Amino acid sequence: MIKKLGTLLALALALHTGAQAQTIKLGVVNIDTGPFAVSGAYINDGAAFAVEQLNAKGGALGRKYELITQNHAGTPASAIAAASRLVEQQGVSFFTGLNPSGTSLAIASKMSGMNALFIDATAASDDL
Numbered sequence: 001m002i003k004k005l006g007t008l009l010a011l012a013l014a015l016h017t018g019a020q021a022q023t024i025k026l027g028v029v030n031i032d033t034g035p036f037a038v039s040g041a042y043i044n045d046g047a048a049f050a051v052e053q054l055n056a057k058g059g060a061l062g063r064k065y066e067l068i069t070q071n072h073a074g075t076p077a078s079a080i081a082a083a084s085r086l087v088e089q090q091g092v093s094f095f096t097g098l099n100p101s102g103t104s105l106a107i108a109s110k111m112s113g114m115n116a117l118f119i120d121a122t123a124a125s126d127d128l
Contacts (some may be wrong), residue, residue, distance in 0.1 A: 021029075024059070024064070024066065024093075025063060025068055025093065026067055026068070026092060026095065027090065027092035027095030027097075028070070028095060029069075029070050029082045030070075030072070032116050033073050033074060034074055044069055047096070050067070056057075070083070072103070074100075076106030079103035079104075080107060087114045088114075096121070101124055101125035101128070104128060105123070
């Protein structure tokens, strides 16, 4: 699992444009209210553990990873806003999270305008 994450992170690094940052910023966008809140917290904890493990092994290309989390209320509009904050304000080039199909579809519809990679393994829509 960590090897797969490392491969995805290397791809995210390749997508990153502009000046070299001190850290490689990774993001998690999750629902923090309602029935998905508990599962979202587990995703946040798992992502923090993965970043800790990757950094303990030296990071990537001599750079450490930094995890940035944006939670949202579970609506398509709040999911888009959270994803936009990660990319535009925080400089994240790769993000993931726990999102049902509706919010993942909303985020995916905006990805062409962002210089980032979004992977959500929980959404089940055939339109993704």
